[in-house]
Amino acid sequence: MLKLYNTLTRKKEEFLPIHKDHVGFYHCGPTVYWTQHIGNLRGMTCGDVVVRTLRYLGYKVIHVRNYTDVGHLTSDSDEGEDKVSKGVRREGLTPKELSQKYIDIFEHDVAAINMLDPNFKPRATLHIPEMIEMVKVLLEKGFAYSTDLAVYFDVSKAKDYTALSRQVLEDMDEGAGKGDVSDPAKKHHADFALWFFKAGVHKNALQFWPSPFHSHLVEHGEGFPGWHIECSAMSKKYLGPTVDIHMGGIEHIPIHHTNEIAQSESANGVKFVNYWIHNGHLVVNNEKMAKSSGTSFSLVEILEKGFSPLALRYFYLQAQYRSAQNFTWEAMQSAEAGLKRIYNQIEALGKRMGHVDAGLKAKFIEALSDDFNTPVALSVLQDVLKSDLSNEDKLATLIDFDKVLGLDFEKVLHTKPIEIPGDIQKILDQRSDARKNKDFKKSDELRDLLKEKGFVVSDTKEGQKLERQ
Numbered sequence: 239m240l241k242l243y244n245t246l247t248r249k250k251e252e253f254l255p256i257h258k259d260h261v262g263f264y265h266c267g268p269t270v271y272w273t274q275h276i277g278n279l280r281g282m283t284c285g286d287v288v289v290r291t292l293r294y295l296g297y298k299v300i301h302v303r304n305y306t307d308v309g310h311l312t313s314d315s316d317e318g319e320d321k322v323s324k325g326v327r328r329e330g331l332t333p334k335e336l337s338q339k340y341i342d343i344f345e346h347d348v349a350a351i352n353m354l355d356p357n358f359k360p361r362a363t364l365h366i367p368e369m370i371e372m373v374k375v376l377l378e379k380g381f382a383y384s385t386d387l388a389v390y391f392d393v394s395k396a397k398d399y400t401a402l403s404r405q406v407l408e409d410m411d412e413g414a415g416k417g418d419v420s421d422p423a424k425k426h427h428a429d430f431a432l433w434f435f436k437a438g439v440h441k442n443a444l445q446f447w448p449s450p451f452h453s454h455l456v457e458h459g460e461g462f463p464g465w466h467i468e469c470s471a472m473s474k475k476y477l478g479p480t481v482d483i484h485m486g487g488i489e490h491i492p493i494h495h496t497n498e499i500a501q502s503e504s505a506n507g508v509k510f511v512n513y514w515i516h517n518g519h520l521v522v523n524n525e526k527m528a529k530s531s532g533t534s535f536s537l538v539e540i541l542e543k544g545f546s547p548l549a550l551r552y553f554y555l556q557a558q559y560r561s562a563q564n565f566t567w568e569a570m571q572s573a574e575a576g577l578k579r580i581y582n583q584i585e586a587l588g589k590r591m592g593h594v595d596a597g598l599k600a601k602f603i604e605a606l607s608d609d610f611n612t613p614v615a616l617s618v619l620q621d622v623l624k625s626d627l628s629n630e631d632k633l634a635t636l637i638d639f640d641k642v643l644g645l646d647f648e649k650v651l652h653t654k655p656i657e658i659p660g661d662i663q664k665i666l667d668q669r670s671d672a673r674k675n676k677d678f679k680k681s682d683e684l685r686d687l688l689k690e691k692g693f694v695v696s697d698t699k700e701g702q703k704l705e706r707q
Contacts, residue, residue: 239252239253239607240252240253240291240292240295240606240607241253241607241608241609242483242513242515242609242610243515243560243609244513244514244515245402245491245514245515245516246401246402246511246513246514250609251513253513254512255297255482256480256482256512259296259297259298260297260298260299260300261292261297261298261299261300261482261483262300262302262477262478262481262482262483263285263288263289263292263299263300263301263302263477263481263482263483263484263485264302264303264304264469264473264476264477264481264483264484264485264511265282265285265301265302265303265356265484265485265486266303266304266469266484266485266486266487266490266494267282267303267304267305267306267359268282268305268306268340268344269306269307269310269321269322270305270306270307270322270336270337270340270341270344271321271322271324271325271336271337271340272321272325272340273340273343273344273536273538274340274343274344274347274536275527275534275535275536276520276527276535276536276537276540276550276565277519277520277527277534279347279348279351279537279550280517280520280554280563281486281487281517282303282348282351282353283351283353283551283554283555284485284517284554284559284610285301285303285485285517286348286351286353286354286644287555287559287610287612287642287644288483288485288515288559288610289301289354289356290354290641290642290644291606291610291642293641294603294606294641294642295603295606295607299357300357300358300476300477301354301356301357301358302356302357302358302359302360302472302473302476302477303356303358303359304359304360304361304362304468304469304472305337305341305359305360305361305362306362306465306468307322307333307337307341307361307362307363308320308322308333308362308363308445308462308463309362309434309462309463309464309465309467309468310322310465311465312324314465314489314490314493314494315430315493316388316430316431316434316464319439319440320440320443320444320445320462322336322337322444322445323443323444323445325340326444333444333445334363337361337363347536347537347547350537350547351537351547351548351550351551352547352548352551352644352645352646353644354644357476358476360472360475360476362463362468362472363445365468365471365472365475366447366463368471368472368474368475369433369463369467369468369471370433370447370449370450370463371471372432372467372470372471372474372501372505373389373432373433373449373451373463373467374450375505376391376432376501376504376505377389377451379504379505380392380395381395381396381501381504381505382432383425384451384452384453385421385423385424385453386423386435386437386438386453386454386455387421387423387434387435387437387438387440387453387455388421388424388431388432388433388434388435388461388464389431389432389433389435389451390424390425390429390430390431390432391429391430391431391432391497391500391501391504392425392426392429393407393426393428393429393430393500394425394426395504396500396503396504397503397504399428399496399500400496401499402491402495402496402499402514403491403492403496405492407428421438430464430466430493430497431464432463432464432466432467432501433449433451433459433461433462433463433464433467434461434462434463434464435451435453435455435456435459435460435461436456436460436461436462437453437455437456437461438455440461440462441455443461443462445462446460446461446462447460447461447462448460449461465494466493466494466497466498466501467501469494469498470498470501470502470505470510473502474502474506479502479506479507479508479510480506480508480509480510480511480512481510481511481512482511482512482513483511483512483513483514483515484498484510484511484513484514484515485514485515485516485517486516486517487516487517487519488516488517488518488519489519490516491516495514498510499511515559515560516560517559517560518557518559518560518561518562518563519562519563520562520563520564520565521562521563521564521565522535522564522565522566523564523565523566524564535565537550540570543567543570545570545573545574546574546577548577548645548646549570549573549574549577550570550573551644551645552573552576552577552645553565553569553570553573555612555613555615555616555643555645556573556612556613556616557612557613558609558610558611558612558613559609559610559612560609577645580619580623580645580647581647581650583623584633584636584647584650584651585650585651587629587630587632587633587636588629588630588633588694588705589633589651589652589705590629590630590633590694590705591630591633591634591637592627592628592629592630592631592632592633592634593630593631593634594631594634594635594638595622595625595627595631595634595635598618598621598622598625598627598635599635599638599639601618601621602615602618602619602639602642605617605618606642612643615639615642615643616643618639619636619639619643622635622636622639623636633651637651658704661691662688662691662693662704665684665687665688665691666688666695666702666704668680668684669681669684669685669688669695669702670701670702672684673697688704693705
């Protein structure tokens, strides 16, 4: 039985998908205006573990992870300028060029950390019609209203608007969601933008589209979508009006995900998400990562220090996804050494596959079924290595576990060269000479001697191939 912690109810719940054995999973992806730091990559890895676990447990998963390439302002509410526009000013690229540059970097990074590719990776700019359609529905149903600067969602019309965040609406900051937009026609400080018109502080917006919405300040309703409506529209297109699991960082709870719920449920008339899950933050030396302090590390910076990307993945797995995790260079050194130790132990098992041990697999599943508890799952991995199973069964069990862990055990097994002790190499050389002299009796005797010493030799077109038993 899979149990996961639902942020909406603040308790662990048994997971019951909408459709038997099928899961729709939406994961809030990056805003592509900058290289994603290792905190963002940790969140993506947590989502990868969720998908891998669900598939390991037999579910067919449709995984959607979006790219935000317009509409996310410099705060998570309606304050500041569009982040992509800010990046354009910084780098002198077009919005499309900037977004593609950082999508390519992100794709390279997640592949290096061995994340599975989502089924769909929608870009906000390619789904403007779906967003406009949802805003139209909200206006028609009376959940939204227009001013000359924006189309807003009316939070007073939403049912249980703060159910996810558990904030008290009346106590929220009077400036929240308003900021420098300074729209006197806005009804409530918490009302949030569904569509920004190309007017006011956004009159010089670099990305804009015509819309059916009316403003006295712009023709043809030109503007761009708010960040929140993007995820609601894209998740509906690919997963339907109700999603099994929606994931993001804990910072999304009070604004982004709260607003997604309000607009989706108001537009669609059904529950938006059955299970909300949120990953904790990655901190550096117990402090928040920040560019100003030089602690907002990218994957490239990790690699430049000599660490492997899978060592970073192994580090991430050592904390349960809901927990905050503290990054230090000492912790990375420990992760690198620990992963190399596991690789060496696997290499010593040989390459012959046996059978997955049912008892240890049950323990592994039990750990993962308890809200994706990867630290306990890693402890079961160690149980396998310490067990009295045959080498073949150990190997099969570890390769099976790696479907979730994603540490590339099988690739390492196939590519890591075997270290041949001097006395073994001497026997190999003698056997090679015996075969050249067609002394097959001696060749067989030397093969048996190698087996007694824990090695299996086979003859290939390329010559003798040695494996550990």
